[in-house]
Amino acid sequence: MESFDVIVCGSGPAGLAASLAAASHGASTLVLEQDSMIGRKLCATGNGRCNFSNTVHPLKFMAEFGRNGRFMVDALRAAPREFFLDLLLQEGIRPKVEDEIHYFPMNGRASDVRDAFLRAARRAGAETRPSVSVRRVLMENGSAAGVETVGGEILHAPHVILACGGTAAPALGGSASGLELAKKLGHSIREPVAALAPVHVDDPWFSGLAGVTVPDAELGVAVGTRHVFMRGSLLFTHTGFSGPAALNLSGTVNRVLSGGEPAHIFLRVVPDKKEQDLFAYLVDEREKVPDHLLKNSLARIMPRSLASLVCERLFGEDFHSKRLTNAGAHELAHLLDRMPFTVSAQASMDEAMAMDGGVLLKEVDPRTMESRLAKGVHFAGEILDLTGPTGGFNIQFALSSGRLAGLAASGAL
Ligand SMILES: Cc1cc2nc3c(=O)[nH]c(=O)nc-3n(C[C@H](O)[C@H](O)[C@H](O)COP(=O)(O)OP(=O)(O)OC[C@H]3O[C@@H](n4cnc5c(N)ncnc54)[C@H](O)[C@@H]3O)c2cc1C
Incomplete structure (x- = not known):
């Protein structure tokens, strides 16, 4: 022995x-x-x-x-x-x-x-x-x-x-x-x-952005009545998100799903700007550069490909800043502050x-x-x-x- x-x-x-x-x-x-x-x-x-x-x-x-x-x-x-x-x-x-x-x-x-x-x-x-x-x-x-x-x-x-x-x-x-x-x-x-896994979402309308990185984003998930956020670089994939912000949130997301609850996540594309700051920025751009395409204004604060896709989804192609109504600016600011997604399944x-x-x-x-x-x-x-x-x-x-x-x-x- x-x-x-x-x-x-x-x-x-x-x-x-x-x-x-x-x-x-x-x-x-x-x-x-x-x-x-x-x-x-x-x-x-x-x-x-x-x-x-x-x-x-x-x-x-x-x-x-x-x-x-x-x-x-x-x-x-x-x-x-x-x-x-x-x-x-x-x-x-x-x-x-x-x-x-x-x-x-x-x-x-x-x-x-x-x-x-x-x-x-x-x-x-x-x-x-x-x-x-x-x-x-x-x-x-x-x-x-x-x-x-x-x-x-x-x-x-x-x-x-x-x-x-x-x-x-x-x-x-x-x-x-x-x-x-x-x-x-x-x-x-x-x-x-x-944990430390990609997050897959239902209907990734942004799948064309696969490979695009947002250098500083915030991804959050609702856990009961509170919200857990992770901030960092975020990578779009064909099925959802990867990169540190997503990887670091995934354990919490999968824990919510394992409890039988749906996981609602949201993305903050410009975490340094709150919804009202984003609204102010959009209104300011409308006044300063009315003849510019809105997507170009957005591209100054987020990746260009994402800016184009978001504008297109909300307002159609080649939308000029001067056409942005206050209601439209509110809608866009709200979306950029809290883009909602539903997680499709737990990561394996x-x-x-x-x-x-x-x-x-x-x-x-x-x-x-x-x-x-x-x-x-x-x-x-x-x-x-x-x-x-x-x-x-x-x-x-x-x-x-x-x-x-x-x-x-x-x-x-
Ligand atoms: C692809 C990948 C990349 C990663 N990159 C990083 C990184 O860059 N930085 C970082 O901090 N973390 C990283 N991690 C996480 C990190 O690897 C783990 O947290 C770490 O290895 C845990 O160390 P551990 O010794 O506890 O377990 P492990 O490294 O998993 O080692 C446990 C060992 O125990 C053996 N074992 C299990 N059961 C038995 C048994 N019954 N009898 C005998 N042997 C057994 C297993 O075969 C295994 O070799 C990464 C993980 C992966 C998968």
């Missing part, structure tokens, strides 16, 4: 960071990965370039995960981004910052980030076994005792870290396997829905970059990432019910929570 101090299930960023932390603190550490490839999803992140962190201040970083974001305060303290930046540098990976926010490896190769963590973990003494799937966490007298693999092998360890990720992107290894392991231990799961997990949902946070101690229900079992990364927006948030959280779990499991805290 093989015995270890710590068994880590999963070799994504959470599992790699956990195994490195545990092994560096003297724990005999084994990583089990059901896939034939270590860190397969990590290697595909950021379009193969891996946006592994960002420059966002920790308070804002946590806030971006929603009202439960403070769950990670200890993880970010134990393992801030600087820790991982140093580690990558030591492994010969120079980070670079894009848009003053997003960290990527300088050479643009996500697989190098995976290799750096894997190398460091192995050098510290961690063993990795690909193509081994964990079927069950073994418990003895209320404490973790090891795992049973799908092949029936029993491996002993008093600490088991579940860093199994979520259900998003099954082609890259996403599965419910970790959630099933947690359920068997008595944990409750917030049902997963696709195949399209998603993350899962919204997972192991309930109240059942996990944020100081150690240890289960409150099963002693010696720890959680890290996306398996937890905490999802951030695009832009390096999710990998950084996986790394930080993984390291904290590894430190706690090895007794280093």
Whole structure:
């Protein structure tokens, strides 16, 4: 019978960071990965370039995960981004910052980030076994005792870290396997829905705009009596929307749909201008340049192709500003402030970059990432019910929570 101090299930960023932390603190550490490839999803992140962190201040970083974001305060303290930046540098990976926010490896190769963590973990003494799937966490007298693999092998360890990720992107290894392991231990799961996915709408009259980007837009969805908005760049697609504003709203949209409710979303094309500002702008243009085409006035505040399409839909082709009545200006301003759409269907997990949902946070101690229900079992990364927006948030959280779990499991805290 093989015995270890710590068994880590999963070799994504959470599992790699956990195994490195545990092994560096003297724990005999084994990583089990059901896939034939270590860190397969990590290697595909950021379009193969891996946006592994960002420059966002920790308070804002946590806030971006929603009202439960403070769950990670200890993880970010134990393992801030600087820790991982140093580690990558030591492994010969120079980070670079894009848009003053997003960290990527300088050479643009996500697989190098995976290799750096894997190398460091192995050098510290961690063993990795690909193509081994964990079927069950073994418990003895209320404490973790090891795992049973799908092949029936029993491996002993008093600490088991579940860093199994979520259900998003099954082609890259996403599965419910970790959630099933947690359920068997008595944990409750917030049902997963696709997050960081495109938003598909009914009757996309703008399908001719597929490929057009609005650099700064706001997309909102009604959730009961409140509205949730996401702001950022927005991409028109043949079936709806993509780009950060849509991707970051999709978890909320899919959650509404999963509750059996229709999801009504609305688009603000010029989020810096409120409806009355837009009205004032249109009236001003009518007075200043009455003989200009209205679409040209609109093209000064939004992409030209969208401006043309909106004008055409409301007023027909080649509509001059002088023909715009006050009622017409009100109608147009209202539309630009709140263009309504109905979402046609939930996005699938195949399209998603993350899962919204997972192991309930109240059942996990944020100081150690240890289960409150099963002693010696720890959680890290996306398996937890905490999802951030695009832009390096999710990998950084996986790394930080993984390291904290590894430190706690090895007794280093
Ligand atoms: C296409 C794509 C691009 C992305 N780009 C970015 C980006 O640029 N920046 C960013 O921050 N986030 C990005 N993400 C999200 C990010 O990849 C995840 O949030 C992150 O990988 C989660 O890390 P994790 O270690 O928790 O889980 P994962 O990386 O999913 O790793 C979990 C591992 O556990 C294994 N596993 C599961 N169950 C078992 C079991 N029973 N036994 C053994 N092994 C098991 C899985 O095979 C998997 O390898 C992207 C996601 C996708 C799909």
